[in-house]
Amino acid sequence: MLAVSPEVKTNPLQKANFCSRLFVWWLNPLFKIGHKRKLEPDDMYSVLPEDRSQHLGKELQRHWDQEVKRAQKDAQEPSLMKAVIKCYWKSYLIWGMFTFLEEGTRVVQPIFLGKMISYVENSNSVTLHEAYCYSAGLSACVLMWAVLHHLYFYHMQRVGMRLRVALCHMIYRKALRLSSPAMGKTTTGQIVNLLSNDVNRFDQVTMFLHYLWVGPLQAVTVTALLWMEIGISCLAGMAVLIILLLFQSCFGKLFSSLRSETSALTDKRIRTMNEIITGIRTIKMNAWEKSFIDLITRLRSKEISKILKSSYLRGLNLASFFTVSKIMIFVTFITNELLDNWIIASQVFVVVMLFEALRFLSTLYFPMAVEKVSEAVISLRRIKNFLSLDEIPQLNTQLPSDGEMMVDMQDFTAFWDEELDSPTLKGISFTVRLGELLTVVGPVGAGKSSLLRALLGELPPSQGKVSVHGRIAYVSQQPWVFPGTVRSNILFGKKYEEERYEEVIKACALEEDLQNLKEKDLTVIGDGGTPLSEGQKARVSLARAVYQDADIYLLDDPLSAVDPRVSRHLFEQCIRQALKEKITILVTHQLQYLKDASQILILKDDKTVERGTYSEFLKSGVDIFSPFEKGNKQPASSPVLGTPTLMSESLVQSLPSPRPSLKDAAPEDQDTENIQVTLPLEDYLEGKVGFKTYKSYFTAGAGWPVITFLILVNITAQVAYILQDWWLAFWANVQSDLYSGALIKEDVDTMIILNWCLRVYSGLTVSTIVFGITRSLLIIYILVNSSQTWHNKILESILRASVLFFNSNPIGRILNRFSKDIGHMDDLLPLIFLDFIQLRSALE
Incomplete structure (x- = not known):
């Protein structure tokens, strides 16, 4: 138990005023330090009292204990989810209202913009004074949305952090109280996986949870506004959204099943890896490195096959975010054309902006919420099963009435x-x-x-x-x-x-x-x-x-x-x-x-x-x-320094905890008493990530021909995405000319132009869909394959390393590379890269 340095830097959030909290000004001193030099751990502020693990853990533990008592009374299984809801429902409710206001300002923006464009098109429909009011309203909505959006995500991430810390506290507490029979029902690998992977799900699920109810509510509101703008044609576009949500619901169920299977395989791999690292000296003495590398590789192959399938589902969800608004706009305007309805530029802008507002919530945040909730439910179930294991009965160590110990x-x-x-x-x-x-x-x-x-x-x-x-x-x-x-x-x-x-x-x-x-x-x-x-x-x-x-x-x-x-x-x-x-x-x-x-x-x-x-x-x-006299021949009481001591099977069974013992010392020709081994710090990079790192990451997943093909697909998808908007604007101008009488619809040249607009627009929409999905699946394939390649390289390097490496690096540090870091490469990095590419493309 290392000494804890006193936290001398008071957290400025404790005394921050309303404006400072609203615009996060209380972090400015830290930003100034970071601008001048590299931030150090000592620069960080002290943890707020309400965010300390002891406080958070005790609070959630109290609700969990109440839930266990209630379940025992009703002869039911206790629900960790109910305990979490009872503990955090107030915070969720408050910030849920912020989400409602945020999305409300997003939906109102297209209305203001449409009125402003109407003034430009026809000043008789909107007065100058009204145009100024609409302009001010649009500016206020944009500002309010920006403030509410970032405040919401900051505070919901903080709620997720609190939940994660509280669950970690409960898991640590439970691990120290497990009874011996209960210890046989769990493993070190499972506990490590709970603390390194499962609890991290709650950092993300809290950010998207409210979109499960805000999403459908916004969809109904947008549908009503679209009906007012272009009539019944909007239902065709909304039908596309409903079909997509049905597909995503099926994906969510399949993803939940794959996540359960993946977690079980990950537990097994980490448990085996922990046993290998613990017994590495025996493995090296017998030259068993190749056999154990093959063992872990086989386990990893089973795990990565499940990860790849679940990642494909995630990729399709993100691809839908890229393409669905284009499909909805396409279907809506095609239906409008088939119904022989006119459409003007102001209507195009309003419809596109309303669909874009719907796109973020219904095709990004809502599917993300379904996915994260599915993951969180699986993790809660796994944590609940661990917390439900039997504990050692608590001894009554109080003195009797006579005070005699x-x-x-x-x-x-x-x-x-x-x-x-x-x-x-x-x-x-x-x-x-x-x-x-x-x-x-x-x-x-x-x-x-x-x-x-x-x-x-x-x-x-x-x-x-x-x-x-x-x-x-x-x-x-x-x-x-x-x-x-x-x-x-x-x-x-x-x-x-x-x-x-x-x-x-x-x-x-x-x-x-x-x-x-x-x-x-x-x-x-x-x-x-x-x-x-x-x-x-x-x-x-x-x-x-x-x-x-x-x-x-x-x-x-x-x-x-x-x-x-x-x-x-x-x-x-x-x-x-x-x-x-x-x-x-x-x-x-x-x-x-x-x-x-x-x-x-x-x-x-x-x-x-x-x-x-x-x-x-x-x-x-x-x-x-x-x-x-019989059966009690003891070995020499003092083992020779530097000689490894082996634990008997009966001794292992009687250990009070799964804590591995450090039984191995130095080689026999070294003086163990005088060896000085310094615990090395982990290396880390600072500043920008160089091109070489990105190159190594991508080329580990595929060769240059595949990467070149990915680049071409990405360019094509982006060109089709941009051209579709440009072509829609061109088509809207043609429609405006028809509406104003500049063109005659029965004219042969006009018919050719209209048919040509329809065909090109259809081709661009299909191209956007095909290349968008292909890009998503290809990125997922390359980066998940890269994760597998890097895992195998790390595994080979670790097992081929000298014993000195294991003497100078803690088991926990090594195991963390194979649990948390590999987990990020499996799940987080592919989605981050795909999200980055799609969002960056949307901004261009």
């Missing part, structure tokens, strides 16, 4: 798996009070670790009871450290008190070890830091527990990983001296310390063989060594 277990029987005939623990009884030391001994597999797990509440009783009164500190059989300094590993979030800290260091025999480290207790250890031996990690874990100053200490064989001299020091200075006023329960195979114990509990075959003091055993003639 104690640990009491009476006739305790428990099963790890109730389907088994033999219990894990059977008929265990003992009582330990303040200042007493209970040593638990027995052969391997006798249930000693399970006994401590029962005291922690992780092994619920099927018979008997267990009472624990006081704060607990637990030292697991498998010592662990996290990435950070030695000091932060020992403090574990507690305040640094120098005198107490030095006492703990001395009691846990860490003084000499810290002297051998270059940065002393500020040396970075853990994943990617300085390697530690098993004995050193065991002492750091013990020091962490001792520094917490708990009431009850559960020590699961911490003496087995150290040599006899250090073992004696730990027992005398730490267990007997530093913890002399505590309740201590020590699991050990070091029988020489039994005579110093207040009580001895001997386990064999999951039940108590004997219980008493050392002197009582001597007086009664009980041979306390007999249970160890």
